[in-house]
Amino acid sequence: MPAFTAHQLYRVGKGILMELGATEEEAEIVTRFLVKANLAGHDSHGVIRIAQYAKGIWKGEIVPGSATEVVVETPSSALLNGNWGFGQVTGFRASKIAIEKARSSTVSVICAYNCNHIDRLADYTMMIAENGMIGIAMANSVKIVSPYGGIDRMLSTGPLSYAFPTEKEVPFVLDIATSVCAEGKIRVSLHKGEKLPHKWIIDKNGQLTDNPSDLYEGGAILPFGGEVGYKGFGIGLAIDALSGILGRSGVAYHDNKRGNGVFMEAINIESFMPLDQFKREMDELIRTVKKSRPMPRFKEIMVPGEPESRSERQRIKKGVYIAEKTWEELTDVAKTLSVDIEKCLN
């Protein structure tokens, strides 16, 4: 597994995407977020996606150069049509609009449809938090999660993200699937030939199982919450309603569902209290919670965003290891497009 610097990955990704027809702005936004995911330790959301995006462009599912259209708008809200451009570009523009509108209107809600794979929600809520606001984001996609007590796929993994600005502490950023785990984790176990760590899925007959292949033979992922899974299910349903119905992207169980429906919100802290004070109090919350004595099998308390921030520090120093198969796929795409990988790496 070769290791690369973030800058090398960024140049490779940008080179490929521009050759695929992306504008410089698009290629920059998409690659920056993909490489950020790799740095954060979420390789499933990193440059591994480039080969998938190339296929999407060749099939006409991703349309480089698409404008993000404002369909309906008020001073504090907007409904966007992503016109099937890059998901990250739609997401980036939605966050920018959310920030601008919350700057003058305190709170803003931006929804988007016809939006391709938006990748990590944390990227957008962090953008909002970096502007002194509280960022909230949700998304839906295709059905793969069962309702609590049910067998059939009805919901998507429905991710949810909150980000809050801090002063000296690592910014608080939560980014979770509302299913017990993301589909990517199950695929990884399948490829490794391993069982899942717990019975996180059901087979096609509704029996709990830790065999990852059962998911791909008509099974479903459980909503998160275990024996109180109605809580994860309830939040998942709320996310489907906010991003699928209010956001006009369609709910998860629709047969023609693709891409992500997006719900994004910004809350301008200065309308409630001085931003400095808010940040100091966030720091204090994080520090105090981390002081809790750990349970027997834990080493320490980690707050949301902390594992990613540690990974980033380490990978900036040591480089990002890319799996052989991922690198092969990337170089194959580069060859097809006559992109000079060696040049990007130097």
Added chain:
Amino acid sequence: MPAFTAHQLYRVGKGILMELGATEEEAEIVTRFLVKANLAGHDSHGVIRIAQYAKGIWKGEIVPGSATEVVVETPSSALLNGNWGFGQVTGFRASKIAIEKARSSTVSVICAYNCNHIDRLADYTMMIAENGMIGIAMANSVKIVSPYGGIDRMLSTGPLSYAFPTEKEVPFVLDIATSVCAEGKIRVSLHKGEKLPHKWIIDKNGQLTDNPSDLYEGGAILPFGGEVGYKGFGIGLAIDALSGILGRSGVAYHDNKRGNGVFMEAINIESFMPLDQFKREMDELIRTVKKSRPMPRFKEIMVPGEPESRSERQRIKKGVYIAEKTWEELTDVAKTLSVDIEKCLN
């Protein structure tokens, strides 16, 4: 256990509260929400609370007649000081302001501090949903929940509620603690001398246990999510930041923390799409999800708000059974205040 009609309970509650110094408006709001909780099947949030509120008033912790002050305000936000009036009155006024502001500004965020026990968040989000909007509410209170992987109490049970208007289906209303269960459930098990259904708490040394008394001997309730409890913990932390820091009520671990910090939000659907269409699509989402085949040990799929709605229909028909001890406490308070219970019941 005597059974009463909702109207009887309402008259008893209102009679007692007015004798305790509540204005007619306050007594009406508080009793209406308490009786609604009984009808919904959540007796822990119902008229059982009246004796507790009486003690609160006698101790000076609840101040009947308090004005709800607007401390800071924009066209789409407000920070309220409840001045330690009845929590439900602060909550009711916050929802009204949220609705008014979202009517003209599409989205609104209202926070409140110095707020006594606000009771079920569903009451407020439902108020918002009845006005054709999406209602979101969160609250924090005193620490009783451990961080994921930690032993010490740091967070409150941090409830979270979402309500969406529907056309023909029962309104979608989620109202959950972000701990694995509410403290009230553990107290009920303790009083019945029963074990908890699962190891939902830890003892003072951080060992998982199903013995409810361990909670009251220095233990803590776990955040919800089981082996992915970092998700419930993360949402709980976000709620503490929104209601405790942005809402100025103080975070849960503060030693002098009391009452509820409140975060409330309204989103005006009409700014995104016709309300009728939204309601029809919510109906379709609910109906489709309920069509999932149930898992072996389940009879059907229930959506958020459905168990409460069924309980309400049944209890309106058959009456509300009040536990002997609760009724004794209520009649004791009534006697102390020379409230004629018999008259209220006729």
